[in-house]
Amino acid sequence: MPQVETEDKDLEKGESILVKISQEAELSDYSPVKGCIVIRPYGFAIWELIQSALDKMIKETGHENAYFPLFIPESFLKKEAEHVKGFAPQCAVVTFAGGKELEEKLVVRPTSETIINHMFSKWIKSYRDLPLLINQWANVVRWEMRTRPFLRTTEFLWQEGHTAHATNNEAEAEARKMLQVYKTLSEEVLAIPVIDGIKTENQRFPGAESTYCIEGLMKDGKSLQMGTSHNLGQNFAKVFDIKFQDTNGELQYVYETSWGVSSRLIGAVIMTHHDEKGLKLPPKIAPVQIVIVPIYKEDSERSLVLNKCKELQNGLKDDFRMKLDDREQFTPGFKFNFWEIKGVPIRINIGPRDVSNEVVEIVRRDTNEKLKNIPIEGLKQYLIKLSTEIQANLFRQAKEFQAKNTVNVKDEKEFTEKIKSGGYLTGFWCENLSCEEVLQKKTKATIRCIPFNLPVDQSKEEGYCIVCNKKSKLRVIFAKAY
Numbered sequence: 355m356p357q358v359e360t361e362d363k364d365l366e367k368g369e370s371i372l373v374k375i376s377q378e379a380e381l382s383d384y385s386p387v388k389g390c391i392v393i394r395p396y397g398f399a400i401w402e403l404i405q406s407a408l409d410k411m412i413k414e415t416g417h418e419n420a421y422f423p424l425f426i427p428e429s430f431l432k433k434e435a436e437h438v439k440g441f442a443p444q445c446a447v448v449t450f451a452g453g454k455e456l457e458e459k460l461v462v463r464p465t466s467e468t469i470i471n472h473m474f475s476k477w478i479k480s481y482r483d484l485p486l487l488i489n490q491w492a493n494v495v496r497w498e499m500r501t502r503p504f505l506r507t508t509e510f511l512w513q514e515g516h517t518a519h520a521t522n523n524e525a526e527a528e529a530r531k532m533l534q535v536y537k538t539l540s541e542e543v544l545a546i547p548v549i550d551g552i553k554t555e556n557q558r559f560p561g562a563e564s565t566y567c568i569e570g571l572m573k574d575g576k577s578l579q580m581g582t583s584h585n586l587g588q589n590f591a592k593v594f595d596i597k598f599q600d601t602n603g604e605l606q607y608v609y610e611t612s613w614g615v616s617s618r619l620i621g622a623v624i625m626t627h628h629d630e631k632g633l634k635l636p637p638k639i640a641p642v643q644i645v646i647v648p649i650y651k652e653d654s655e656r657s658l659v660l661n662k663c664k665e666l667q668n669g670l671k672d673d674f675r676m677k678l679d680d681r682e683q684f685t686p687g688f689k690f691n692f693w694e695i696k697g698v699p700i701r702i703n704i705g706p707r708d709v710s711n712e713v714v715e716i717v718r719r720d721t722n723e724k725l726k727n728i729p730i731e732g733l734k735q736y737l738i739k740l741s742t743e744i745q746a747n748l749f750r751q752a753k754e755f756q757a758k759n760t761v762n763v764k765d766e767k768e769f770t771e772k773i774k775s776g777g778y779l780t781g782f783w784c785e786n787l788s789c790e791e792v793l794q795k796k797t798k799a800t801i802r803c804i805p806f807n808l809p810v811d812q813s814k815e816e817g818y819c820i821v822c823n824k825k826s827k828l829r830v831i832f833a834k835a836y
C-alpha cells in the first residue's frame with residue numbers, strides 16, 4: 355500500500371496502521387474540525403451492521419430505545435461530584451446561542467446519565483414502573499487533542515443503556531448481563547476474543563459503584579477497552595431524587611445501571627483483523643461479503659464472462675451482500691487490490707475458460723488462499739459454508755494471538771522487561787492503588803481488569819504482589835492501553 359500523509363508525525367506503529375487502513379479502505383477521513391473524523395459510506399455501512407446486530411440483542415433483553423437532547427444544563431452535571439470531576443475536563447460547553455449569552459450554560463453531552471436521571475425522576479413513582487429499561491443511540495462529545503480514527507475522537511457514535519431497578523441485586527444482574535451481551539457481540543459478530551472482568555477503583559466510571567469491562571488485545575500488543583457496564587448503585591438516584599413506592603408503601607431510592615459501546619468497535623475490528631494488504635472483515639459485518647471480478651482480454655469474451663457474472667450475482671444476492679465489479683476503466687489486478695484493502699471476505703474471479711468449464715476461482719481474504727475450479731453447481735451452499743468458516747477462522751486467529759501474547763509475571767523486574775513487547779501480563783496485585791500507580795508511572799501499563807476468567811491456565815494459587823511483594827490472592831491483567 356502507498357504511504358499516506360498522517361496528521362501526527364509521532365504515531366506509533368499500531369496507530370499508523372489504523373490511520374492507513376481507515377484512509378485507504380475509505381472508512382473515514384479527517385475533518386476540518388480537529389479531533390473529529392468523517393465516517394465515509396463504507397465505514398458507516400460497517401457501523402450500521404454492528405448497530406443492527408447489537409440493537410436486536412438490546413431489544414431481546416427487554417430494553418426500549420428512546421432519544422434525549424444533545425444539550426445538558428450545566429447544573430445537572432455538577433450535581434454528582436465524582437461525575438463532574440471525571441468529565442469536566444473533556445466537556446464542550448455552549449455559552450452563547452440565539453445571538454446572546456445564555457443564562458445557564460449548556461454542556462454538549464459527554465454521556466447522558468444526568469439528563470436521563472432527571473427524566474427518570476418524573477417517570478418513576480411506584481414499584482409498578484420498575485424495572486425501567488431504556489437505551490439510546492446517539493453521538494457524544496469528549497474533547498480530544500489527538501485524533502485516532504474510531505479509537506479516540508472528539509465526537510463519536512454510541513449506544514448508552516440506562517436502567518432503574520427496585521433492588522441492588524437486580525441492578526447488579528443487569529450490569530453483568532449487558533456485559534455478556536457485549537462479549538457475545540464482540541466474539542460472535544466481530545470475531546474478537548475479549549477478556550471480561552471488573553475495573554479497579556482507578557479505572558472506574560465516575561459516579562459508579564462498580565464498572566465491568568470487556569478488553570480486546572489488538573495486533574500491536576495494546577489492549578482496547580471495547581465496552582463497559584456500570585452498577586451505579588443509588589448514587590445518581592439520590593442526587594436526582596428518583597424514588598419509588600415499594601410494595602409496603604414505603605419510599606425507596608432506585609438502583610441503576612448504565613452501559614455503552616461505541617464506534618470504537620470499528621477501530622477494534624481494524625486493529626484485530628488486518629495484514630500488510632489491508633483490512634480483513636468478518637463476514638457478519640462486511641458491507642460487501644462477496645465481490646465478483648470478471649476477467650477477459652478480448653472483446654469477444656466480454657459478454658460471455660459478464661453474462662455469467664450477472665447470472666451468478668442474481669443467484670447469490672438473496673443470501674449475500676454482493677458486488678459485481680464490472681467497472682471498465684480498471685484492470686482486474688487493480689480490482690483485486692482495491693477489494694483486498696477493503697477486507698471483502700470472499701472474491702470470485704471468472705474468466706472465459708472458467709465459464710466454459712462451469713467453474714470459478716475463489717480467493718479467501720482471511721488466509722489469502724486461492725481455491726481453483728470450484729464448480730458453479732452447488733456454489734451457493736459452498737459459499738455459505740465458506741463464509742461461516744471465515745468468520746470462525748478470524749476469531750480463531752485472534753484467539754491464538756491473544757493466547758500467545760499472554761504471559762504470567764512474578765515480580766516488577768520481569769514485568770518491566772516483558773511489558774516492552776506488549777501483550778497481556780498477568781500477575782498478583784495487593785489491591786493497593788499506589789502499587790498500580792507505580793507500574794503505570796514506570797511503564798505506562800495499567801490494570802485492565804480483574805478478570806472473571808483468565809485466558810491462561812491457573813489454579814487458585816496464592817502469590818505476591820508484583821510491586822510490594824505483599825501476599826495476594828488476586829491475579830489481574832496488565833497491559834498498555836489505547
Ligand SMILES: [Zn+2]
Nearest residue numbers: 784789819822
Ligand atoms: Zn502491592
